[in-house]
Amino acid sequence: MCVELRSLTALSSASDLMKNYSDRSYVRALLVCGAALSAYAGSVVRDRLGNPQTALISNSDRLLASRSKGAMDLNETEYFHELADLLKDHYVDPVNDETKLANGAVRGMVGSLGDVNSVYMDQNQFQTYQNQLKGEFAGIGVETYYEPDKGELTPDEKLNENVYGFRYPKVVIGAVLEGSAAQRAGLLAGDHVVSIDGHWIIDTAEIRAYQRLARKNPTDKASLDELTRLRKRLRLESDDGITPGRAVDRLTSGTTGAIQLVVNRNGETKSFTVNKADLQTPVVDASNGLVKHIVFGPTTVQLLRKAIEGKPQVTIDLRNNVVGDYVEMKNCLAVLAPSGVYGSLVGRGGGTSVFDIKSPDAHHPTVKVIVDSTTKGPAEIFAKALAQCPGNSIAGSMPKEDVPVVKSFNLPQGAGYTLATALYREGR
Amino acid sequence: MKTLRALLWTFAFAILFTAGFVHKDFRSGRPVSLSQILLLAKQEDSSATADRVFKENYNRIEANYYKPVNTRDLQYAGYQGMFASLGDPHTNFLPPPIAREFDVQTHASFVGIGARVESNSLGGRFVTIFPNSPAQEAGIIPGDVITAVDGVATAGKTVDEVVDRIRGKEGTKVKVRILRDNKKVINLTLKRREIIAPTVTDAYLDGPQVAYVQIATFSAPTASQFDKALDRVMAKPVRGLVIDLRGDPGGYLETAIDLISRFVEDKLVLRMKSFGGKEEIATGYSGSLRNIKVPIVLLVDSETASAAEIFAGNLKDYHIATLVGEHTYGKNEVQDVFPLKDGSTAKITIAKYLLPSTPDIGRKVDEDGRFISGGIEPDFKVNVDPDLVVEFGNPSKDPVLQRALDVIKSKTN
Numbered sequence: 001m002c003v004e005l006r007s008l009t010a011l012s013s014a015s016d017l018m019k020n021y022s023d024r025s026y027v028r029a030l031l032v033c034g035a036a037l038s039a040y041a042g043s044v045v046r047d048r049l050g051n052p053q054t055a056l057i058s059n060s061d062r063l064l065a066s067r068s069k070g071a072m073d074l075n076e077t078e079y080f081h082e083l084a085d086l087l088k089d090h091y092v093d094p095v096n097d098e099t100k101l102a103n104g105a106v107r108g109m110v111g112s113l114g115d116v117n118s119v120y121m122d123q124n125q126f127q128t129y130q131n132q133l134k135g136e137f138a139g140i141g142v143e144t145y146y147e148p149d150k151g152e153l154t155p156d157e158k159l160n161e162n163v164y165g166f167r168y169p170k171v172v173i174g175a176v177l178e179g180s181a182a183q184r185a186g187l188l189a190g191d192h193v194v195s196i197d198g199h200w201i202i203d204t205a206e207i208r209a210y211q212r213l214a215r216k217n218p219t220d221k222a223s224l225d226e227l228t229r230l231r232k233r234l235r236l237e238s239d240d241g242i243t244p245g246r247a248v249d250r251l252t253s254g255t256t257g258a259i260q261l262v263v264n265r266n267g268e269t270k271s272f273t274v275n276k277a278d279l280q281t282p283v284v285d286a287s288n289g290l291v292k293h294i295v296f297g298p299t300t301v302q303l304l305r306k307a308i309e310g311k312p313q314v315t316i317d318l319r320n321n322v323v324g325d326y327v328e329m330k331n332c333l334a335v336l337a338p339s340g341v342y343g344s345l346v347g348r349g350g351g352t353s354v355f356d357i358k359s360p361d362a363h364h365p366t367v368k369v370i371v372d373s374t375t376k377g378p379a380e381i382f383a384k385a386l387a388q389c390p391g392n393s394i395a396g397s398m399p400k401e402d403v404p405v406v407k408s409f410n411l412p413q414g415a416g417y418t419l420a421t422a423l424y425r426e427g428r
Numbered sequence: 429m430k431t432l433r434a435l436l437w438t439f440a441f442a443i444l445f446t447a448g449f450v451h452k453d454f455r456s457g458r459p460v461s462l463s464q465i466l467l468l469a470k471q472e473d474s475s476a477t478a479d480r481v482f483k484e485n486y487n488r489i490e491a492n493y494y495k496p497v498n499t500r501d502l503q504y505a506g507y508q509g510m511f512a513s514l515g516d517p518h519t520n521f522l523p524p525p526i527a528r529e530f531d532v533q534t535h536a537s538f539v540g541i542g543a544r545v546e547s548n549s550l551g552g553r554f555v556t557i558f559p560n561s562p563a564q565e566a567g568i569i570p571g572d573v574i575t576a577v578d579g580v581a582t583a584g585k586t587v588d589e590v591v592d593r594i595r596g597k598e599g600t601k602v603k604v605r606i607l608r609d610n611k612k613v614i615n616l617t618l619k620r621r622e623i624i625a626p627t628v629t630d631a632y633l634d635g636p637q638v639a640y641v642q643i644a645t646f647s648a649p650t651a652s653q654f655d656k657a658l659d660r661v662m663a664k665p666v667r668g669l670v671i672d673l674r675g676d677p678g679g680y681l682e683t684a685i686d687l688i689s690r691f692v693e694d695k696l697v698l699r700m701k702s703f704g705g706k707e708e709i710a711t712g713y714s715g716s717l718r719n720i721k722v723p724i725v726l727l728v729d730s731e732t733a734s735a736a737e738i739f740a741g742n743l744k745d746y747h748i749a750t751l752v753g754e755h756t757y758g759k760n761e762v763q764d765v766f767p768l769k770d771g772s773t774a775k776i777t778i779a780k781y782l783l784p785s786t787p788d789i790g791r792k793v794d795e796d797g798r799f800i801s802g803g804i805e806p807d808f809k810v811n812v813d814p815d816l817v818v819e820f821g822n823p824s825k826d827p828v829l830q831r832a833l834d835v836i837k838s839k840t841n
Contacts, residue, residue, distance in 0.1 A: 080482045083507055083521070083774065084475060090764060090776045091519065092703055098478035101510045106485045108509015109502050113493060159547035159587075217570055232815045240798075347494055409488065412481055421492045 080105065099412045110417045116146035116169045117406045119245075123414035128253050132323045133297030137279040139252040140259065141180020142187065143322035145376055146244060147172050149204045157208075164211055168204045171247045173263070174322030174376055178293065181275040189320060189374040191263035191270075196250050198260065199242035206234060291316045294332070296324030296378050301331040308335070308365055316386075317370045319396070324378035326407055333385055334359040336367055342385035345405060345422040355385070355424060364389075371396040377406065384426040482506065504772065516777050518763055524771035525588075531773070539598045541618045543568060545590065550575045550607065551582025552590040558625075562618040568606065575613070576605035596620050624649055630657035631821050632664050636833045639664075640821055642672040643687075646679030646735035651686035658690075658718060668836030669720060670829065672727040672820065674753060678734025681762070685710060688742045690718045691749075695784065697742055700762060702779035712742075723839040724749040725832040728806055730799070733757035741783040741804050750839075751806035752832045758791030758802025808835060 080102075088095045095101070107120040121129055128138065146169035157164035171193040176183045193201060210230040213223060242250075250259055254276045261272045283295040286307035291314060294300065308314050314336075333342070334357050343355040369383045371394060380403045387394040402423035410416050486506060490497055504523035511521040522530055542561020545552035552574040557563045574582055577593040594602055598621055606614050627650045631640045639661040643650065662669070678684075685697055693714040700708045726740050726749045737756045743749040760781055766774040782788060783804075791802035810828045812818065819825040823833055 079503070080506070080510070081475060081479055083510065084478065086766060086774055087511070087514070087519075087776065090703065090766075090778050091514065091516075092701075092761065092777045092779055093514075094703075095514070098475045099481060100513050102478040102481035102485075104513020105482050105506035105510040108512065109486060109489050109506040111509065112502060112505030113489070113495075113497070115493075115495075118493065155549055156547075156553065159549065163546070228815070235814060348496055404494070407492075409485070411485070412477070419489060419492060420494050422494050 103411050103413060103415050106411060106417060115420055116148045117404045117420040118418055120417045121415060124253065125249065126414060126416035133295060133325055134299065135281045135283040135295050137177060137281065138255050139276050140182040140274040141177040141279045142173050142182045142251055143175040144248050144251055145172055145174040145322050151205050151208055164208065166204055166207060168202055169244050171201060171244050175320040175374055177279055177281060180279050181277055185272045185274045187272060187274065188265065191265050193247055194262040194264050194269065196242060196247050196259055196261055199240050200237040201244055201247050202237050202241055206230065210234060289314045294321065296329040296332060298328060300328055301335060304332050305335050311365050313366045315368045315370065318375045318379045318383050319370060319372050320374050321379035322376045326378050326405055329378035329382050330357065333357050333382055335361065336364055337386060337389050338364050342388050343424055343426045346402060346425055347422045366391045368393045368395065371398050381424045388426065518761055519777045520775045522773040522775060527771060527773035539620055539622050541594065541602065541620060542623045545574065545587060547587040548573050549583065551585055552587050558623060561623055562621060566616045566618050572606040572608050574604060575607050578603050598622055626653065628653040628657045630661040632661050633823065637665055637667045638833060638836060639666045639669045640672065642820065643676055645676060646683040648680065650683050654687060666722055667840045668723045668725065670725050670727060670832050673732045673736045673740055674727050674729040675731045676736035677731065678736045681710065681735055684735040684738045685712055687739050688712050689716045691743055692746045693717055695746060698738060698781045698783055700779045700781045723836050725835055726751050727828050727832055728753040728756050730754050730757055733759045737789065737804060738783065741786050744804060745784040745786055750835055751804065752808045752835060753806050753810055753828045755805050756803035758789050760788060760790040
């Protein structure tokens with residue numbers, strides 16, 4: 001029954017979510033999410049069960065939508081302008097800030113990509129991100145990343161992706177910072193966040209399970225009981241739901257108070273109470289040729305150059321390393337590696353270009369890098385590239401997969417976003 | 429009277445929309461050419477910046493994202509985000525597929541075979557079959573897959589193409605080949621006809637001798653359906669009238685005024701404040717009063733919204749009815765709908781309204797989207813276990829209705 005709810009029923013609740021949850025992205029996902037979540041509102045369920053008329057009208061005949069299809073070729077920029085004027089002329093409150101509209105549009109576009117690495121950030125979120133690149137952390141002292149919900153859709157579900165394809169990524173603790181409250185509380189890299197302060201991050205695999213069962217229109221008692229169980233669980237979670245973006249906000253911002261955190265660690269649920277605090281970390285933590293913590297940010301390249309100056313050999317520990325800027329990472333790579341090609345960049349449709357470094361330096365140290373599964377993003381590319389220099393060595397292992405190349409861009413009013421522009425593939 | 433007429437004209441275009449989880453909106457059906465508006469508008473400097481930001485980032489995403497991008501979808505996602513940035517959940521840009529769905533859902537009547545389909549690799553899969561529709565009479569059941577229309581195979585066609593083929597004039601016939609359970613092929617010929625969705629249902633509750641009328645939406649045919657329901661159900665001896673507005677997302681303001689005028693005459697229905705602070709009022713009319721002498725109870729919940737809320741609020745403010753249930757949704761806005769030539773639709777909040785004496789019912793939520801305040805508080809609050817399977821209209825399985833019956837009993841004793 002609930003499966004019949006369409007994206008339309010989601011419209012308002014979805015924008016409710018967009019507004020209230022100030023999520024980093026997933027606008028498209030949220031639109032769909034509304035459809036998915038609305039199905040679990042208890043009283044809607046009551047309507048559907050007890051009220052065939054309501055169901056009938058809200059599922060009116062799609063077969064005969066009688067709209068005259070005027071063909072108007074969209075000119076993207078003009079259309080934006082025209083819509084802005086329409087809002088200015090009719091919206092109940094004055095619309096003075098058109099830049100806000102443009103930022104909103106970017107948010108919508110980035111969100112529509114449904115990519116865990118392409119993320120819109122409002123002013124506060126972008127500030128948090130930039131602070132992290134300078135080694136200034138807040139919240140509980142962790143770095144996080146999004147893990148996509150990779151659940152497969154059946155061919156029929158794929159055709160109706162707006163109904164069945166809703167996915168939330170999982171929020172994963174990527175790194176626990178040295179000296180942080182998170183470290184003292186016992187959080188570990190790899191912990192999957194289940195809930196924060198009683199707010200659940202919906203597991204979208206559960207929504208699919210529910211939809212699949214409901215779609216079969218089952219009549220046997222076992223299936224109906226299972227449907228009721230899934231529906232109740234999803235209702236409880238969505239009543240107190242939180243988007244992944246806002247969950248990350250809670251983990252990484254604020255310097256006072258504490259948060260209640262429930263994580264999933266290898267299938268086991270664990271609860272923590274963790275204080276929030278400021279945490280200033282050096283972006284290059286170097287002594288005696290060992291670089292322990294490196295954050296690829298705007299000041300990192302100078303500090304790194306200084307740290308390795310005159311040293312024939314350095315060890316770089318890249319474990320617990322998730323946050324970083326791709327361009328700055330490449331600058332740092334040029335300090336450690338001679339000019340050359342260190343991999344390829346795979347773009348749209350499989351087209352490749354070279355990943356090359358132009359080093360300004362004549363001499364480069366021999367590098368030993370230490371990695372593990374907590375070496376992510378720019379650090380992962382950094383390690384894979386360095387490992388290709390003759391004489392260098394790598395300790396620990398990383399997944400063989402291609403690594404997304406993620407660049408960040410500024411928007412007006414302090415907002416920004418990241419965009420995955422290619423996949424880095426090792427090998428020359 | 430002159431004022432009233434002017435107002436009614438205004439309201440012919442000002443339509444109420446609802447929100448919440450199940451919502452249906454109604455459109456004015458007045459296509460607007462955006463380029464006409466553009467001709468009248470002046471280009472301003474601030475908008476030039478916004479244009480540039482939009483264009484730059486659109487181009488960047490379109491050109492640099494590492495996977496193929498559907499440019500049309502990207503633009504539409506942008507417009508959706510643009511509308512969402514106003515922070516008003518009821519102001520939305522609807523891309524063509526959603527606009528089409530919206531359009532269909534807003535009409536309580538349409539010509540069709542009375543079914544709803546979704547995409548399928550073979551053409552389309554029936555999801556819902558309407559009662560008393562050609563589709564139901566032909567024996568189509570949910571899950572059946574369309575493989576051909578009028579002898580033309582539909583495999584690989586989009587659901588819209590399939591829909592276009594099935595569409596047609598009232599009284600004409602369409603041949604549909606369906607596949608059932610992946611094995612059985614069935615050929616059917618169906619006659620297209622107009623299907624008017626019932627928006628009002630009624631029942632006579634024998635034991636307590638109470639009339640029960642349920643209004644699902646405030647659509648165009650609702651007022652006459654309501655009159656017929658009352659005629660039927662009030663013909664018996666009744667000690668009270670229960671009007672069930674639970675889950676009713678509203679609809680046309682005119683329909684709300686129609687129904688209110690069954691209970692009070694010539695009273696203020698609402699005050700509306702639009703862009704620039706312009707105020708207007710809407711008033712009921714005389715001549716349609718139903719002379720109901722028994723206690724009236726309205727059942728409301730958090731999905732009672734928009735026109736249904738106005739109806740409930742007026743009957744409460746004029747002391748016509750007692751409200752039982754949960755607080756209503758809290759929608760104090762009016763939207764207008766602008767169908768655009770490319771098939772998309774802009775839905776924009778154009779005004780806010782106040783009920784005759786209830787203070788502003790505007791819904792407030794916290795930063796996590798949870799309800800803080802708003803809506804109309806019922807006179808008698810009933811909290812229902814959200815996982816309880818309620819049978820609307822069956823007092824033994826409907827705690828809110830049971831409470832309403834108790835209220836009627838206490839008033840008639």
